[in-house]
């Protein structure tokens with residue numbers, strides 16, 4: 633049994649990681665700014681072994697790190713459009729905040745630090761026809777990806793004999809979570825097909841995207857927590873499955889198979905310029921990691937949850953819309969406040 637501090641443990645991936653850790657009997661501390669609300673974690677809050685700390689990665693102190701064996705950092709502004717809303721804040725959170733957390737962890741004697749990075753760092757990269765490996769060039773096409781690269785570079789310098797730093801470069805995630813995200817390609821397409829029986833396939837649909845189910849990502853974090861130090865220290869691992877690289881139009885076809893009578897409309901343009909076809913051989917070869925879920929199963933899972941009313945689209949499920957709403961609300965409150973109060 634370990635004591636694990638999950639930074640961003642109330643988020644889409646973090647909440648599922650938290651659940652799996654509790655299932656395995658670990659003591660879990662979630663440190664999260666709770667941007668998406670505390671209520672999302674209510675089903676887990678009753679579980680024995682869970683402590684929830686509302687705090688911000690940029691300003692938090694050492695207390696939460698006392699007696700912790702492993703820190704998993706899954707906090708941050710988590711996609712391209714949300715990162716562009718307020719670039720300075722994105723850099724503060726994704727770079728300064730991440731580094732602050734890792735330094736606190738190292739000073740507190742934490743021995744393992746897992747950082748949630750992204751295959752987005754490969755950006756627009758066709759790899760000259762070869763699948764991209766951990767040593768392929770990074771071609772970031774967004775501020776988000778640049779902050780992920782910056783964080784990896786800075787955190788790598790903290791890796792030493794007593795502090796094992798590992799980077800998990802996740803594929804694009806799909807499936808159900810306590811903090812549902814309908815801005816990830818499979819979840820979004822399934823929602824649109826279900827609601828509108830129409831899908832817009834942006835950018836011609838030829839772009840490649842590797843995919844992974846949220847529970848499989850969470851399993852990878854648990855695996856890295858216990859993996860032999862000599863196999864993982866200071867290293868990056870692409871987290872996904874080589875046979876789960878898809879072109880966007882193929883994902884749309886799969887969604888149409890599950891949600892019949894859905895029209896596909898090809899739209900030539902897409903502000904999102906990412907395209908990457910990734911090799912996940914290293915994590916399988918070195919650590920025996922294999923995914924358990926397929927995108928098809930993920931589409932079925934999300935569709936069934938929509939049908940049964942177990943999940944719904946709200947502003948909180950679209951990361952960029954929600955953060956924009958919070959920024960606008962903050963501005964409005966400042967404008968109308970008098971003596972620090974609205975009324």
Ligand SMILES: NC(=O)c1ccc[n+]([C@@H]2O[C@H](COP(=O)([O-])OP(=O)(O)OC[C@H]3O[C@@H](n4cnc5c(N)ncnc54)[C@H](O)[C@@H]3O)[C@@H](O)[C@H]2O)c1
Nearest residue numbers: 640642643644645665667688689707708710748750802805
């Ligand atoms: N979801 C994906 O497809 C995917 C793929 C690759 C990498 N990632 C990375 O994995 C991590 C988790 O992604 P996610 O999908 O769970 O995102 P998410 O937006 O659902 O979760 C992020 C969590 O971080 C918290 N947070 C944000 N800023 C904070 C701060 N300053 N202090 C404390 N908490 C803060 C939020 O409240 C939220 O609970 C992110 O770093 C993301 O970049 C995600």
